[in-house]
Amino acid sequence: MNDYDMFKNLLVMAAADQSFSEEEIVYLTQRANRLGISEEQFQKALDQVLGRGMVELTIPQDDAERRRLLKELLQIIGADGHLVEIERQLFANVAAHMMIEESELNLIIDSLK
Secondary structure: OOHHHHHHHHHHHHHOOOOOOHHHHHHHHHHHHHHOOOHHHHHHHHHHHHHOOOOOOOOOOOHHHHHHHHHHHHHHHHOOOOOOHHHHHHHHHHHHHOOOOHHHHHHHHHHOO
């Protein structure tokens, strides 16, 4: 998965509750800088995510990239300290689609503590 798709996935998760908290915006800005996302790419991704009626995440094919995505999604979910139901459902659907077992998912969550 390229860095742009990863960043767009973070935007999708942050926008799942149809709002961006200040903490999410700060996190996304910092993450964009670390990923080398330009202002134009940031705006393009934001336009794509907010312009769609249906929210979609890009799921990587590679197992290591899948785990990286789950870690990144957990970090954006926790950025504002609030877990809303739609974020929980979206994360659960992504993990289920990836066929990640609960024990492995718990290891991923624990690695972020």
